[in-house]
Amino acid sequence: MHYYKYEDLKDYAVRYFTRWGITPEDALIAAEVLLSADMRGVDSHGLIRLHSYYGSRLSRGQIDPTAPLSVVRETSATLAMDANNGLGHPAGVKTMRMCIARARQSGVAMATVRNSNHYGIAGYYAMMALPVDMIGVSFTNSGPLVAPTHGRKALLGTNPVAVAVPAGRNQPYVLDMATSIVPIGRITVFQKNGKQIPAGWGIDSNGNVTENPAEVLEGGALMPLGGVELMRGYKGYGLALMVDIFSGILAGSGFGELVYGADKPDTSRVGHFFAAIRIDAFRDPVDFKADMDNLIEMLKNSPKAAGEERIYIHGEKEFERAQHAEKEGVPLSEVTVRALSGAGEKDGVPFDLTPLKTD
């Protein structure tokens, strides 16, 4: 791994985005969201996508760098927004800010965004609610990779659910989970390493469970959380569908196989859903946080399964990685550094940073 200064990477990502006509304000937002993924150890959603997703789409005119974010409908506690095919991160951050402002007035608020693009880690937006003593919720749909139970065609995205809840002396609870068992990138890693995947992660083009990663990648599909019917995979399918309904259909955006789909192949039509919930609308936040600590400690201090040493709360590992990155620098893998160097060269924004250290 190569460890870089956070400010250096942020400055670089801003330069990269502005090179494509993104405003400095939006570039800064996008840089911060991407870097939060690298900080938290979710490197699949970090700077490695700077060119592979964002730059490549911007260069082909598939993302509009100056698209306005517009209000389609609104009430005192709701917002329906249109990103007009702009970058997903500024659309997400600005909408979540507005959602939080409305929750301040009404107790709770919900917001949708249509015609957006990949917005990075869902958890980032949910976590925006934490400093103001709110619970944050963030869903997004994504391109079709998951087959419904009894089906064999990938029609739903890995459609993540993110929920962030403040605690007291403990770190907040931050659930940020794809509704598939694993993301498609995990299957690719097994294929690259010439390894079989565990039975249940994916199906082949006939809908049968396969341990061959190539069969999942070529005409097969990922399985929803739960896996096969015996293990209640239809619940994960139901959650993936719920996310598509909230962030695709309620938003008036793409849904199912129409996300990155055949109806408008040039645009991704990704949709997002956000909610902000003011804790003091329901009870005193001091009491709430004390109970969060009680529940977190009840779980963490409970007897461990044979061979296990630690019970985790959701988000805990990521907070530890972020604390480490704050001290030691933001870790980027060799693959990511090579991707940034290659794309930077090609796109006229050379990746000229010196790492703090390499191990």
Next chain:
Amino acid sequence: MHYYKYEDLKDYAVRYFTRWGITPEDALIAAEVLLSADMRGVDSHGLIRLHSYYGSRLSRGQIDPTAPLSVVRETSATLAMDANNGLGHPAGVKTMRMCIARARQSGVAMATVRNSNHYGIAGYYAMMALPVDMIGVSFTNSGPLVAPTHGRKALLGTNPVAVAVPAGRNQPYVLDMATSIVPIGRITVFQKNGKQIPAGWGIDSNGNVTENPAEVLEGGALMPLGGVELMRGYKGYGLALMVDIFSGILAGSGFGELVYGADKPDTSRVGHFFAAIRIDAFRDPVDFKADMDNLIEMLKNSPKAAGEERIYIHGEKEFERAQHAEKEGVPLSEVTVRALSGAGEKDGVPFDLTPLKTD
């Protein structure tokens, strides 16, 4: 199965509840919620619980039959309610009605209920939003049966998530799922039949996966949706925790092992969470329902896995069962009829109904 006239069963359940001092209004609500479970084929949550949960607790004074439902806090879009240890169904139905009324004003609304009791099927409350073109959400926590990932002690309930969404020419989407793989009742059925359970449904008292149902029931625990870590069971654990945070902690009710727990053994301290979302706050409901139909049909008409003939949408099987019950009568198993007869005799409300037919 014995098939009864819906009105006969409703009348009987009302008589049973009022015998314990429940008001006729609340008894009617409780009867309707319980019967909706039998109608929809979720018989574990239907009339079989009339005595085993409700009557037995009422007879011991563990549920207050005349408890008022009071408002603890409120904003234009939120309600924090206290059931004061009353029956769960009237608390749930009245709170969801108020939540829907607030969503009519604000676009969305959320509500919590503290100090409640088992409220039957979560889906009932979510479905209350359907006739008024809203999306309904309902969570509840429940007694500890599920161990956290890496743990071996049951600390979380099977904590269901219910979401109901209107469609057009198709039946609504109604997700109503426990966040464990299976409910504890499934394990009991395998034990009674002398059968092994599939590996992954539960763990023994050491936290190891077991196929012996007795080991799950005696000191073991259910596994969260997803199962073992390799299959991402920590996501199901995260969802169970989310439900406990929303319906237990946000509500100011019991949580974790304190639901039916050691701190106040006489009361269950169950908490609920509800949300209502006005579709027209986000887009034209006609367009919304057309897209719901498109997504439902995209899924249902997609190619089937080898050996499968039909892809289901969540709630579809239950709607078909309810339609059947409307024509043929409400089906009650032999076990349920025997339970009703025994309890009715004991509690002075003889179960004197004649079935329409028996098969």
